[in-house]
Amino acid sequence: MTIPTVSEQSATLQGLRDRLMTWLTTQALPIWWETGADRERGGFHERLDLDGTPCIEPRRARVQARQVFAFAVAGRLGWTGPSAQAVEHGLTFFRGAYERPDGTFRTLVSAEGATLDDSVVLYDQAFALFALAAASTVVADPAPLVAAASRLRQRLEATLKNPAGGFEEAAPRKLPLLANPHMHLLEASLAWVELGVGPDQAAWNALADEIAQLALTRLIDPATGYLREFFDGDWAPVAGRDGRIVEPGHLFEWAWLLVRWGKLRGREDAVAAARRMAEASEATGVDPARDAAVNAILDDASPLDPGARLWPQTERIKAAVALAGVATTEAERSLWRGRAVAGIRTLFTYLDVAVPGLWRDKLKPDGSFIEEPAPASTFYHIICAIEELERAFANGSLGPVATAQAVA
Numbered sequence: 001m002t003i004p005t006v007s008e009q010s011a012t013l014q015g016l017r018d019r020l021m022t023w024l025t026t027q028a029l030p031i032w033w034e035t036g037a038d039r040e041r042g043g044f045h046e047r048l049d050l051d052g053t054p055c056i057e058p059r060r061a062r063v064q065a066r067q068v069f070a071f072a073v074a075g076r077l078g079w080t081g082p083s084a085q086a087v088e089h090g091l092t093f094f095r096g097a098y099e100r101p102d103g104t105f106r107t108l109v110s111a112e113g114a115t116l117d118d119s120v121v122l123y124d125q126a127f128a129l130f131a132l133a134a135a136s137t138v139v140a141d142p143a144p145l146v147a148a149a150s151r152l153r154q155r156l157e158a159t160l161k162n163p164a165g166g167f168e169e170a171a172p173r174k175l176p177l178l179a180n181p182h183m184h185l186l187e188a189s190l191a192w193v194e195l196g197v198g199p200d201q202a203a204w205n206a207l208a209d210e211i212a213q214l215a216l217t218r219l220i221d222p223a224t225g226y227l228r229e230f231f232d233g234d235w236a237p238v239a240g241r242d243g244r245i246v247e248p249g250h251l252f253e254w255a256w257l258l259v260r261w262g263k264l265r266g267r268e269d270a271v272a273a274a275r276r277m278a279e280a281s282e283a284t285g286v287d288p289a290r291d292a293a294v295n296a297i298l299d300d301a302s303p304l305d306p307g308a309r310l311w312p313q314t315e316r317i318k319a320a321v322a323l324a325g326v327a328t329t330e331a332e333r334s335l336w337r338g339r340a341v342a343g344i345r346t347l348f349t350y351l352d353v354a355v356p357g358l359w360r361d362k363l364k365p366d367g368s369f370i371e372e373p374a375p376a377s378t379f380y381h382i383i384c385a386i387e388e389l390e391r392a393f394a395n396g397s398l399g400p401v402a403t404a405q406a407v408a
C-alpha cells in the first residue's frame, strides 16, 4: 500500500467534504424541512420512513431541540433554504409543548403536542440549553432565549446539583449517575461560552470547567484512558458489568469536546486525555471489517454490542478533525486526517438509501443495515460533523502542520 502524500490526503478529504456539503444542501436539508417539519401540528417528525413518509408518533424533547440546532447550523453553512423559518418553527413547538412552568423541559409529547411524560430528564435539559444557544444566533430578539437558558441552568443548579460535582439524574436521587448527559451539558455550556452573550458568562464558563474537570478526574479511568458510563453517587464506577461499559462513540464525542475545552483554557492535559481516549477508541472500538465504530465494549476491550449506529461514525469524524487540528507533527496530523477520511467514507454507506437525504441508523455485525425509518435525532450529529470539517478547512487546521502554525 502506498502512503498518500499530504496534498493527496488533503485533496481526498476536501473531495469528501464537498460531497457531504452537496448531500446536505441539496438533499438532506430540503427533505428534512419539506417533509421532516410537520406543517399541520408544528415541530418536527421523529422519523421519516425510508420512502420519505413521516411517522406520526410520540416525540422526544431531544429531537425537537436537535432539529432546531440543525437548522441554525444550516444557515451558518450557507444553505439558501428557509433556515431561520425552520428554527422559529421548531422553537415554537419546542417551547410551547415541552417547557414546564419552572423552566425545565418535559421529556415526551404526542405528535399533537399533548404531554405524554412530564418528567424532567437531565439529558433533555442539556439539549434544551443547546437549542436555545443555537436559536439565539438566528432569531431577531435573542433576549428571551438567553433568559430561558439562564433560568433553566439556575433551576438545574438549585434542584439537581451533586456536591461531588455534576448533576443528579433526579431529585430525590436516582442512581446510577450518568456520564452521557454531562457530555451534552458540556457541549451546551461551550455553546454559550463561545457565543459570549448575556449576563451569565461567568456561570457558563464555570459549568463548562466543572464538567470538564469531572471528566478528567472521575469519569476517565486513569488506567486505560477509557471513559465509563455509569457511576454511584460519589462518581465511582458502579459495581458489576454496567460499571465496565465503554461506548466508542462517546469516547470520540468526549474527545472532541475536551479538545475544544482544552484549547480554550490552555489545558494540555485535557488535550492529552482526549488524544488518549480517541486513540483507545480507534484501537479497540472500531471494527476493522466494517471500518465502523461499534456501539459498546467493556473496559477490557471485549465486545459488548457489536452493532454500529450512525452517530458514533460522526463522532469519530469530529474527534479526528479536532485532533488533527492540535497535532504538532505532520505524521500525527496525517494519522488523524486519515481517520477523518475513513470515518466519512463509512458515513456515506449509511447515507446510501433510495430517497436521497435520508439515512440508515444501524449497521449490523454482518455488514448489512436494519431496514427502518430514518431517525431525525441523527441529523444533529451529521450536520455538526460537517460544520467541524468546514471550520477546520476554513482555519487551515487540516493543512500541512507548518502552514497551520504560521497561520496561528
Ligand SMILES: O=P(O)(O)OC[C@H]1O[C@@H](O)[C@@H](O)[C@@H](O)[C@@H]1O
Pocket (backbone or CB within 6 Å): 062, 180, 253, 311, 375, 377, 378
Ligand atoms: O439515540 P438517539 O436519540 O438517536 O441519540 C443518539 C446518541 O447521541 C449521542 O450524542 C449520545 O448522547 C448517545 O447516547 C445517543 O444515543
